[in-house]
Amino acid sequence: MNVEFINPFLSSMLNVMSTMAQMELTPEKPKLKDGDIAKGDVSGLIGMVSDQAKGSLSITFEASLAIATMKKMVGEGPDKVDEEVIDLVGEITNMVTGGAKRILSEKGFEFDMATPMVVSGKDHTINHKADGPVVIIPLKSEFGRAYIEFSFD
Numbered sequence: 001m002n003v004e005f006i007n008p009f010l011s012s013m014l015n016v017m018s019t020m021a022q023m024e025l026t027p028e029k030p031k032l033k034d035g036d037i038a039k040g041d042v043s044g045l046i047g048m049v050s051d052q053a054k055g056s057l058s059i060t061f062e063a064s065l066a067i068a069t070m071k072k073m074v075g076e077g078p079d080k081v082d083e084e085v086i087d088l089v090g091e092i093t094n095m096v097t098g099g100a101k102r103i104l105s106e107k108g109f110e111f112d113m114a115t116p117m118v119v120s121g122k123d124h125t126i127n128h129k130a131d132g133p134v135v136i137i138p139l140k141s142e143f144g145r146a147y148i149e150f151s152f153d
Helices: 003-021 062-076 085-108
Strands: 042-049 053-059 117-120 135-141 144-152
Touching: 003 053, 003 062, 003 085, 003 135, 003 144, 042 085, 053 062, 053 085, 062 085, 085 117, 085 144
Parallel strands: none
Antiparallel strands: 042 053, 042 117, 053 144, 135 144
């Protein structure tokens, strides 16, 4: 797994959450993920293709963090994950991927991206679009955790 691919997504995620939701997330140690069960409750998944690589990214939020993010960004929010929270996770996935795409473009990597797909529910699965290993980076906050996963061929 090329760290040149990982760092732009991580820095974009931290930037989006800081600027859009006034939340600081602290990255923890990356590791290889076993299986395809999500660690949280709502996941945005987006496929990416370039001449150099094919892969996908997912961002998974625990329900508590997804709801707190909604409340911080919109000023109000539900008490449980609903359609608006699910849409918000898709939008955050789009913003993070867009920011990372810009950084990667500056390094000479051009990616085409699909529209994010959002999956929710306890023990939902994430099926990455690449055959490579899946790297997961936990991010902690006072409101709960998020997880970024990457897989590239």
